[in-house]
Amino acid sequence: MKEVFVRLARCVGCRQCEISCALVHSESRDIHQAVWERPLPRQRVRVTREGSEYYPLRCFHCEDAPCIGACISGAMHLDEDVGTVACDTARCVGCWMCVMVCPYGSVRIHEGQKVALKCDRCPDEDEPACVRGCPTRALLVKERALVV
Amino acid sequence: MGRLEGRTVDPAALEMLKHADEQGLETAWDRCRAQEPLCGFGNLGVCCRICLQGPCRIDPFGEGATRGICGAQDYSIVARNLIRSIAGGTAAHSDHGRHVALTLLAHLDGHAPDYRIADPAKAEAVARRIGLDPAGKTPQEITREVTLAALRDFSRLEEEPCTWVTSTVTPGMTEKFEECAIMPSNINGAIAEVMHRSTMGVDADPINLIFGGLKSALADYAGCHLSTDLTDILFGTPRPVRSYANLGVIDPEKVNITVHGHIPLLSEIVVDVAREMEDEARAAGAAGINVVGICCTANEVLMRKGIPLATNFIAQELAIMTGAVDAIIVDLQCIMPALKTLCECFHTRLITTIPFSKIPGAYHVDFREERAKESARRIVKLAIEAYRERDPAKVHVPQVKNEVVAGFSLETMLEIFASVNQEKPIRALVDAIEEGEIRGIALFAGCTNTKARHDEGHLTIARELAKNDVFIVATGCAAGALAKAGYMRPGAVKEFAGPGLSRFLERLGRASGFDGGLPLAFHMGSCVDNSRAVDLAVLIAKEMGSDVADIPFVATAPEAMHEKAVSIGAWAVTLGFPTHVGVIPPVYGSSLVTEVVTKIAEDVFGGYFILETDPLKAAQKLIEALNYRNWRRKYSRASLDEAMVAE
CATH class of the missing domain: 3.30.70.20 (Alpha-Beta Plaits)
Incomplete structure (x- = not known):
């Protein structure tokens, strides 16, 4: 990885x-x-x-990522092939739970599109x-x- | 396209780049890769380093800082940086001119015996133009008056306009500059004002800042023009000469001395002295001495003495890599400090000559006007000495050179035009425009730059414009590009010119009895000699009863690099030329400043910047600019006729 x-x-x-x-x-x-x-x-x-x-x-692409645990729509997930925490923006509903729980402030709000914005x-x-x-x-x- | 092919279209340069690769020699292109990615803030012009609180940067994507610590917005920062660049260019051009003026004065005072007044007729013509009466005065007296008038443009304390602006443009243009409060009265003062108004806590209004920049740009123009005039008086107004261009002019059999930089005060003397010292070179085993040039020093000695041009700015290192250059004498501007490291790989002596332009590790021969020949002799001796150390195994000279016809000062051009119209020479060109035989005129100027494929923009745009019947004049490293590629040999007309341009040039060539025919592109000189192109434009404008802003005359700098190109571009726009630049200058960080320079400038001055990196698209935009002006001129004349008929 x-x-x-x-x-x-x-x-x-x-x-x-x-x-x-x-x-x-x-x-x-x-x-x-x-x-x-x-x-x-x-x-x-x-x-x-x-x-x-x-x-x-x-984003540190945490192994045990709080944002994944907090995601209510299943948009935030672990891409096991490459070891990254990825956001499926099509499923993101903009509840901002991920933004709240990230200890590093690495997930932000994509203001234009109302979805989570993070390192891919x-x-x-x-x-x-x-x-x-x-x-x-x-x-x-x-x-x-x-x-x- | 291979990696090296992507760097240049010049076959000689390409051969040397391959050679450099094999030999492990570093070039500007390699260093350019090491610089990537270029700083995004700097590239957009939104980095402010003017006070010690910063550096401040505006986030171009709007997420971070929108203002500097002092509260300066993107537009203030971009405008300040831009006009400081203009001031840098103005300082360079005008200091060059001042240096020539002081040399002339030293000569008149008897302190510079190795110089002479080579062109008293030019002195007289300039005197008349600036309102002095030359009647009954000796050439020395006239020259002194002209030189002192030029120096007054640097030192005037009253709020009176610079003589070299008012005496060289149309009354309408003078009025416009006064109206916009951008008429300089003192070149040095205009530079100081830019530095002052752009320092921390002074001018924050982008439009006001830009107008201040334009004042400096006009001061740059004055500096360029007086430099051309005084250099012509000192060394002679260029006449048609034949020579060669590209790296193949370096002769492995001879002692090769390369003159590089901008100011010909020493290089002119070196050329003379080299001719006197041929025997010493022969004694060292060489077949003689071969002086060649790089950058604008090359253009100066090519125009006046037919000295061959080795290459242009970005390829300067490649000349050293031929292993056959024994000494490279540099004066000022556009000299890469990298030359020193490179010279260490060869026997080549790098010799700096100007007290304020030194390179660590280089030889320095302190050039003094009062001992010009002595300085030149020392330099030629160093070159001959170096020749003895030349390693033949390292010699690699590409066999590429093209014939060049150069020396087209305005005076020469008018002589050629006079063969068609004795009474009003400029009419020859104006008639061709009015009858639609030629679409207009384009000035090729500016540098070469690693951001573009070396020479490609110059050549592509020249081909496209020539095909579309545009009369081409060129200066600086743009002229170097066209010369190297053979666009300044007579044969190029048949190859590239459209039917109208072809007919026009052939008719002129025949009538003037120009030996071998006229070239496709007319070499008007160095970058300060852009003033000659302005003189041409102003003559046309006066003949057409209008200003430069109304005539089909465009300018292009496909590979602008230097601050001098920024200042020239700024005055070209101010004088009324649609001006293409092929690399994006650091203005895109402010949409306001970008709009001002590319659009709003036209409403005020008639000129504007066309920022376009694609040469084919750029050519199209230049042609459209010419078409528009032709259409507007015809339309306004037709409506005038109609109105008169109605009356």
């Missing part, structure tokens, strides 16, 4: 992961066109700060966009077993 890891000391808080995330979830995937799209593309990662340290906060770990990409976009390689994607 692959997992995205963060090398804390390398994060300079440039927020390029946020831009890359929004772009990969845009229609055009081009910065100069994406800013003109309506609705605007949404990012799933957010850089937070604690003291002098920055941290790109995204870029299923169609070789590498998640936030990892590819990080200029200091603070974000890494690795086999979980190799790191633990």
Whole structure:
């Protein structure tokens, strides 16, 4: 199973992961066109700060995910093939229980579409966009077993 | 398309990129990959680093900060960044011009004996244009008056307009600039004002900021124009010359000296001195000395001395990689610091020459006007010394070069037009426009940029416009692209020109007895020489009884890169040219600023930016802009005639 890891000391808080995330979830995937799209593309990662340290906060795809347990419609589920917590937006009814229970604040409300918005770990990409976009390689994607 | 083929359409550059790959040599294209992905905030212009509270960034997707710490909105930040870029360009062009002026003055005062007043007739013409009376004065006196007038455009304290703006545009344009309060009175002052108004806590109004930027842009224009004028006086107004362009001009048998940068004060002298020092080169075992150029220094010495052009901006490293360049002499602007590391892989001497333009590890020959020849000799000696260390095993020169006919100053163009219409030379061009033989005129300007496929935009747009009967003039690295590809040889007319343009150029070529025929694209010089294209446009406008904003004349910079391109683009729009830029400048972070530069500018000045990265679509948009102006001109004339008949 692959997992995205963060090398804390390398994060300079440039927020390029946020831009890359929004772009990969845009229609055009081009910065100069994406800013003109309506609705605007949404990012799933957010850089937070604690003291002098920055941290790109995204969904941890928990093994025992509170959001899945809290989901009343069965939209939030574990995709066992790739090991991600995924939201089937067609089934999402917008009750926001997942948003309430996520201990990291990683599930948010997609205001335009009234569904839960969270990291999908870029299923169609070789590498998640936030990892590819990080200029200091603070974000890494690795086999979980190799790191633990 | 292969990885390397995607980087350039220039066969010589492609060959060298393959060679670089084999040899493990790094190029700008490799470094460009290492920069990816480019910072989204910077790319959109919404990163503000002006005060120490930040850097602040506006979230382009609307989820994060919508204002900076001080409360500046996206439009204030984008506009501030944009006009600071214009001020950077203005500083570069005008300082170049000021440097030439000071050299002329030093010469007149007897401190720069290696120079001469090469074109007294130009001095007289400029004097007349700016309202001085040259009658009964010596060329030295006239030149001094002109030079002092130019320096006054840098130092005027009164609120009077810059002479080099008012004396070179139509009265209607002068009036417009005064009306919009963007007429500069002092070039340095305009730059200072931009830096001031865009600093923390001053101007936050995007429209006001942009108008301040345009004032600086007009100061840039003045700087460019006086630079052209004074350089012509000092080194001669370009006349038609034949030469060659592309990396094949580097001659492995000879000592190769490359002149690179923008200001020809030293390179002109190097060319002369090199001719005198041929024997020393032969003594070192070489067949002679071969001076070639890169960037606008190349354009300056190509236009005036027929020195071959090796390549344009983005390919500068590839010239060194031929292993046959013994010295590269750089002055200022567009010089990649990467040259130093690269020169270490070869015997090539990198020589900086300007006190405020140094590169760590390079040789520095302090160029002084009073000892110009001495400086030049030292440089040529260094090159000959280096030649002895050249490793023949490392020499790899692509056998690609194309014939170039250059030297088309406005004066030369008018001489050619005079062969068709002695009384009013410009009429030759105006008639062709009015009769629909040619659709209009396009100025190709600007740089080369890793964001685009090297030279592709220039060549594609040139082919499309030529096919559609557009008369092409070119400057800077755009001219370099067209020259390298052979679009500046006479044969290109048959190959690419539409029937109208073809007929027009052939008629002109025959009438003027131009040896071998006229080229498809007319090389007007370096980037400061964009002023020559403006002179052409203003002449046409005056002849048509209108302003530049009304005539079918467009500009394109398919691969703009430098701040200088931003300032030129800004004044091109202000003067009334629909101006295409093939890379997206950092303005998209503010829809307001984007709308202003691409649409609203037209309502005020007639000119506007066309931001289009696809060369074919760009060509189409330029043609539409020309069609629209032709239609509007005909329509307004037809309705006028109708009204007169009715009366």
